[in-house]
Amino acid sequence: MSERADGRRTDTRDRIRATALEMFTTQGYERTTLAEVADRLAITRPAVYHHFRSKEDVLTSSYGRLLPELAELTESLQPSPAPWRRRSEALDRFAALIRGEHGALLVCARVNEHALAGLPAAAELLHHLDALTRSLGPGTDIDGRMRARLALSTLVMAESRGAQLGGTAEERATAGLALARELLNRK
Numbered sequence: 001m002s003e004r005a006d007g008r009r010t011d012t013r014d015r016i017r018a019t020a021l022e023m024f025t026t027q028g029y030e031r032t033t034l035a036e037v038a039d040r041l042a043i044t045r046p047a048v049y050h051h052f053r054s055k056e057d058v059l060t061s062s063y064g065r066l067l068p069e070l071a072e073l074t075e076s077l078q079p080s081p082a083p084w085r086r087r088s089e090a091l092d093r094f095a096a097l098i099r100g101e102h103g104a105l106l107v108c109a110r111v112n113e114h115a116l117a118g119l120p121a122a123a124e125l126l127h128h129l130d131a132l133t134r135s136l137g138p139g140t141d142i143d144g145r146m147r148a149r150l151a152l153s154t155l156v157m158a159e160s161r162g163a164q165l166g167g168t169a170e171e172r173a174t175a176g177l178a179l180a181r182e183l184l185n186r187k
Contacts, residue, residue, distance in 0.1 A: 021104040070128040077135035151180035
């Protein structure tokens with residue numbers, strides 16, 4: 001990767017994506033503009049539009065590596081309902097995705113689920129998350145589906161609601177994973 005003379009990296013596209021996802025999460029997808037992203041980064045608006053034509057384009061560019069991982073995770077739970085061991089391993093993998101490079105996108109998707117539901121670029125991500133929810137439950141009835149949805153939401157909450165929950169990121173992640181396991185290990 002090249003560097004500018006002043007030592008700053010020229011990873012503008014990645015910086016735009018990261019800042020946009022953070023802003024979509026904190027102030028809402030619908031209320032965030034790419035102009036605001038440019039202002040936050042102290043770059044020109046044409047620089048942002050050079051890399052991304054729209055907010056949806058920012059999301060689409062983020063999905064490339066995440067969708068195959070979600071599909072693989074869902075596939076690991078087939079046939080459904082999977083035994084507890086596989087569901088527990090899937091929780092660990094999803095928690096790692098949230099804490100890793102895909103975390104901002106997953107948190108953004110859950111926080112903005114209703115706003116993103118109508119966007120073609122978000123439809124596939126939401127489809128994969130819904131498939132994971134259906135496969136993760138301890139049963140196929142409403143109780144099992146609710147437990148799976150709550151378990152995944154608990155992991156997202158542990159990552160995204162630090163100010164409200166308190167503790168360190170590691171403490172929240174540990175508590176979230178324990179609660180998610182408790183939700184899915186009942187039946």
